Amino acid sequence: MKPVYVTQPYLPPLAEFIPYLEKIWANKILTNGGPFHQQLEQALCEYLGVKHIALFTNATIALVTALQALRITGEVITTPYSFVATAHSLLWNGIKPVFVDVDARTLNLDPERIEAAISPQTTAIMPVHCYGHPCDVDAIEKIADTYNLRVIYDAAHAFGVDRSSGSVLNHGDLSILSFHATKVFNTFEGGAIICHDAKTKLRIDQLKNFGHAGEVTVVAPGINGKMSEMNAAFGLLQLKHIDEAIARRKEIDAMYRELLVPVKGVRCLGDAGEQKANYAYFPILVDGTYPISRDALYDRLKEQGIHPRRYFYPLISDFPMYRGLPSAHRENLPVATVAAQQVLCLPIYPLLEDAQIRRIVEIIAAQ
Numbered sequence: 001m002k003p004v005y006v007t008q009p010y011l012p013p014l015a016e017f018i019p020y021l022e023k024i025w026a027n028k029i030l031t032n033g034g035p036f037h038q039q040l041e042q043a044l045c046e047y048l049g050v051k052h053i054a055l056f057t058n059a060t061i062a063l064v065t066a067l068q069a070l071r072i073t074g075e076v077i078t079t080p081y082s083f084v085a086t087a088h089s090l091l092w093n094g095i096k097p098v099f100v101d102v103d104a105r106t107l108n109l110d111p112e113r114i115e116a117a118i119s120p121q122t123t124a125i126m127p128v129h130c131y132g133h134p135c136d137v138d139a140i141e142k143i144a145d146t147y148n149l150r151v152i153y154d155a156a157h158a159f160g161v162d163r164s165s166g167s168v169l170n171h172g173d174l175s176i177l178s179f180h181a182t183k184v185f186n187t188f189e190g191g192a193i194i195c196h197d198a199k200t201k202l203r204i205d206q207l208k209n210f211g212h213a214g215e216v217t218v219v220a221p222g223i224n225g226k227m228s229e230m231n232a233a234f235g236l237l238q239l240k241h242i243d244e245a246i247a248r249r250k251e252i253d254a255m256y257r258e259l260l261v262p263v264k265g266v267r268c269l270g271d272a273g274e275q276k277a278n279y280a281y282f283p284i285l286v287d288g289t290y291p292i293s294r295d296a297l298y299d300r301l302k303e304q305g306i307h308p309r310r311y312f313y314p315l316i317s318d319f320p321m322y323r324g325l326p327s328a329h330r331e332n333l334p335v336a337t338v339a340a341q342q343v344l345c346l347p348i349y350p351l352l353e354d355a356q357i358r359r360i361v362e363i364i365a366a367q
């Protein structure tokens, strides 16, 4: 049997991409805000229900730029339970990350612990909608308003996720999406910043284009974060198929949940109150009542050609460049520490077959 990976990019039929390539070849605009770039920004605003979107080469550069756009300095409160790019974006801006523990139900930043971590140097909060499950955006907004802090959501996993009030991306000052190959919606590599007003969008567009505000004017020490026409064209094509891709993810999510019910010691993470989910990941928590450890299960699955991932282990706060920080101590992060030891993200992607899902669960149930 072919190996099964944690994810596989969704690729529409190749023939459907050819007309886009022909257009690029004909007009010879390859990058720098060309026609496909403009079309994708508009199409994503409509699809996601957001006002402004600035496309990027990837989410990491978008996070770095978002912090620049709001001129964030000093300390930023963030989660240790994420992909390392979240905290790296702070270090790249000379900002000190302050880690706060996560909520046991959602594994997102726990709003009840944020206030105790605020210092005179705190300027912002950078929460993550982990696995695409929305943070408690109302509680975070209340704290940010009270202490006059900015909020930048790392929404790398949250493409197309809605709460009852609309897109989760409309919360906070800025939200950052990833369109990496492993994501629900991909442009091979790519990312975006969502903002709420034209002035901020202009500043972000300048920052991602070296700080240029015209042919001979540079207004900021910007970076090159522009998405190319090839990536934008692929995004436009992918958008045509996104609803069917998410619908299949939903079926897979439901099938796992049903099949895993009888398996003792395995808990599926519940929904976090979203009205429309994207089923980006399928994390399970393997606790002490399961016959073997999470790592032993990980190895057994790999022996059978199944490749789940331990997102997010190790915690960001355990990596060498972070572990010296006072907030990185494990006693400060008990919930995240346990989650990192228990989590296993099972394969989920549109082309995953029912038989493969059954086989994965059979292996889990057989230990």
Ligand code: T4K
Pocket (backbone or CB within 6 Å): 005, 006, 007, 008, 009, 058, 059, 060, 061, 082, 083, 085, 086, 128, 154, 156, 157, 178, 179, 180, 181, 182, 190, 191, 307, 309, 311
């Ligand atoms: N913030 C958060 C919360 C994030 O999760 C991420 C990225 C970011 C920010 C930064 O976003 P970007 O700058 O990347 O836009 C992957 C991704 O590289 C990374 O984008 C993602 N999060 C992270 C959670 O996962 P790896 O090292 O686990 O990927 P890799 O190459 O091992 O891929 C996993 C599996 O996917 C492979 O075993 C096979 C399959 N795969 C992968 C690729 C790249 C394919 O089938 N085709 C492919 O092209 O990091």
